[in-house]
Amino acid sequence: MVKPDKKRGDSPKRELILAGALRAFAKNGFYNTRVSEIAREAGVADGTIYLYFKNKDDLLISLFEEQMEYLIDRLSEELAAVEGGLVERLRAFIHLHFRLAVERPDLAEFITVELRQSAKFVKEYENPKFADYLKMLHSLIEQGQQQGVLRSDLDSRLVTRALFGALDEVLLQLVLAPEAPTDVSDEASQIAEMIVDGLIVRPREDISSTG
Amino acid sequence: MVKPDKKRGDSPKRELILAGALRAFAKNGFYNTRVSEIAREAGVADGTIYLYFKNKDDLLISLFEEQMEYLIDRLSEELAAVEGGLVERLRAFIHLHFRLAVERPDLAEFITVELRQSAKFVKEYENPKFADYLKMLHSLIEQGQQQGVLRSDLDSRLVTRALFGALDEVLLQLVLAPEAPTDVSDEASQIAEMIVDGLIVRPREDISSTG
DNA sequence: AGCGGAAATGAATTGGCATTCAGGTATTAA
DNA sequence: TTAATACCTGAATGCCAATTCATTTCCGCT
Structure with missing residues (x-):
């Protein structure tokens, strides 16, 4: 089985999160966006974001x-x-x-x-x-x-x-x-x-x- | 005695605070500036800022x-x-x-x-x-x-x-x-x-x- | 159908920081 | 000198999220 490298590559979850972040940041900007809002947009749990990104800055x-x-x-x-x-x-x-x-x-x-x-x-x-x-x-x-x-x-x-x-x-x-x-x-x-x-x-x- | 209108006009304290805020915001931007940092720059107590401005946004x-x-x-x-x-x-x-x-x-x-x-x-x-x-x-x-x-x-x-x-x-x-x-x-x-x-x-x- | 490891969850934790407020201090008036 | 007022102080409060982690779910394999 080909496991898509969780950090760098493109696992589907990772892409979902990035897409959610794009929408959220576009709407409200970095500082006015809650991590939980990104999670909601992406359809994942808050904690999941931290499996793919070190922190909010890293996500940005x-x-x-x-x-x-x-x-x-x-x-x-x-x-x-x-x-x-x-x-x-x-x-x-x-x-x-x-x-x-x-x-x-x-x-x-x-x-x-x-x-x-x-x-x-x-x-x-x-x-x-x-x-x-x-x-x-x-x-x-x-x-x-x-x-x-x-x-x-x-x-x-x-x-x-x-x-x-x-x-x-x-x-x-x-x-x-x-x-x-x-x-x-x-x-x-x-x-x-x-x-x-x-x-x-x-x-x-x-x-x-x-x- | 002419008391300089605390809110609108230019009391010396108010000017100090604005000058401090200018320096602080220029250095680190709004979101990365602590109110206490502005107070320090201005040489006043944290609380004093709230005598002249409604909140941090208002100051900006x-x-x-x-x-x-x-x-x-x-x-x-x-x-x-x-x-x-x-x-x-x-x-x-x-x-x-x-x-x-x-x-x-x-x-x-x-x-x-x-x-x-x-x-x-x-x-x-x-x-x-x-x-x-x-x-x-x-x-x-x-x-x-x-x-x-x-x-x-x-x-x-x-x-x-x-x-x-x-x-x-x-x-x-x-x-x-x-x-x-x-x-x-x-x-x-x-x-x-x-x-x-x-x-x-x-x-x-x-x-x-x-x- | 059950095991093991990976992935995901989301409630609990934690720390940071804006704002408040109980108590000072300076200033003026009598 | 005292009292009243206006100003100022900064530690304490409380809120708000970022991050964590104990638990659960998922999935491929035998």
Whole structure:
């Protein structure tokens, strides 16, 4: 019999717990979620959680890593399929980022909210998966600069951070305001426009490459 | 004798407590700060805090509002002194935003970190002061569009959010990474460049207004 | 149908921490 | 000097969950 390694691998119970935690954390955030609430969501007993995770923190970190990994995989997969130059790939990245909010609202909510919360306090834990995510974006920018299609006079790390911040803040709004039935794809296009071409009105209309 | 209204006004003790809370929250965040730790920072007894604030939540909210108010005042004051068109004012806003990180690191840390934490969970409380802050930025964008110096084909609210997100994320980095002795003014200039002119390299060199 | 080990349970334990309050201390008025 | 008032104190209280663990259930095997 193949016993799925209780700690690392994917036993069905473990997955249930992670799924329950995702829902609970998305709804109320880490600090306002009771372990017993996660247990309820997952359909297991409180004690069961401690068979799979060291404690509540460990559960948060495991969940975060698992979800970031999923995200990174999705993103690099879809990005690999994009035809066109670096600017096109950058646009695609932005669109993919927002598509997430539509496809998996829980995940989007968990990531935007929890990343903010833990930004500082789980800082001992280096958050390598999030770093990987940023690296993807950073390498797009850097390649664009090397190929001469993106300006090289701006620091690529700074640009990466700023861009990530812009995407994340807009995503947060999407996620927290279920009221307005926004056209997500349109919003993504606008953000891409803004980032690529800037806000200023140019005097002559010889602006290149707008799509 | 003028007795300073214990609850609303500014008694010296109240100010001590707020200052202590600012330091404590900046260092460890709301959920990881003990009321007794705030009392220690402020040099008062635990119980004293409850003479001035209803509870820990109330303290957080009061502090947040007071600090946002300070920020808004500073910002609109300095912005009023800026000569030049809307683009210049937008640049100035960005520079002011970052100057904060240098002048009052505690405040910057508190705001970036706490705004994120409370993004969702203090949502019952509508956070009017933060809304005011966004309105300042929004009105800059809108005016620029009306005057025809900023593109009108992008939604001004979306642009505002994205811009705020970019600024905030970069500020967070400044605040959380005291290691690198970054030239803050230079970073501000670069972000302004990016936002105003965009990332793309233009074929002809007839790019206008770069400050 | 019964044994053994693994997995799961959830009530009981425990510790941490916000809040309270009975008793101080400073301040002013007479 | 005393009394009244306003302020402050910090140990004691009580609550609220995270975590534990004695017990039960499950399951594959013989």
